[in-house]
């Protein structure tokens with residue numbers, strides 16, 4: 001990489017941020033396309049979000065990703081927010097637009113849609129989702145925007161699931177949105193009635209091994225999307241594959257949320273598959 005006086009800067013703010021996979025993913029694609037941009041990381045203390053945002057703008061940074069714990073904190077500090085980000089209640093991408101305004105987006109939503117719709121259209125589908133945290137807010141918004149007929153989900157914290165449901169119900173009257181209580185039979189029936197099952201919990205990661213539902217709830221006609229990407233195949237995904245289900249992990253969502261941000265900043269559509277390949281090499285999955 002050759003940095004010049006004309007090199008445009010993008011990056012990510014978070015705290016901590018040293019784990020981020022985004023720099024090699026973006027920089028690899030900038031280099032391949034011959035674009036004079038560089039992507040870096042800024043560790044921003046939660047008390048410093050506003051001055052950091054003002055500083056990035058003053059320094060002419062073109063835009064940046066926003067990750068935990070700042071995805072909500074940046075929202076009131078932006079001039080405008082995309083429809084998706086408003087629905088999710090979180091911003092993961094900021095763009096300093098040519099007109100001088102600062103706009104927030106949530107590319108996790110479109111990243112997930114772009115990834116899953118390589119396999120299956122969500123229009124008219126019954127989607128069942130496990131969990132109602134950050135990833136679930138993007139997935140549920142994506143399912144509704146893509147025309148899912150029914151969205152059923154639950155979380156360890158029922159109040160969190162209700163908040164997600166209420167936000168979407170007002171906007172998507174054509175999608176039946178149902179939050180399930182801690183009733184195993186109801187949950188089993190929801191999985192049985194679903195076309196698409198999405199795991200949005202951390203259960204199955206190396207740090208949280210296990211399976212979020214009993215393996216015998218899975219049936220061949222179900223499509224499984226697991227937002228986890230390390231390991232590449234969680235215990236749930238292995239059980240689903242053994243039951244004959246088509247499955248996909250979350251690596252493509254990670255690459256495609258990045259690809260959307262790349263396009264917002266540069267106006268150039270990157271090759272999301274190549275960005276995914278970079279992630280695979282780094283993660284050895």
Ligand code: NAP
Nearest residue numbers: 131132133134135136155156200201202212227250253254
């Ligand atoms: P989060 O905000 O903590 O949400 C996870 C939610 O799942 C929490 O509300 C949690 O409840 C709930 N939960 C945990 N175990 C459960 C269970 N057995 N049944 C039902 N609900 C359960 O975490 P997140 O940021 O959404 O991340 C979740 C996973 O998604 C992580 O593995 C993360 O790496 C992955 N992710 C992937 C992408 C991607 O691009 N592929 C993007 C974002 C996140 P409690 O808090 O009570 O435990």
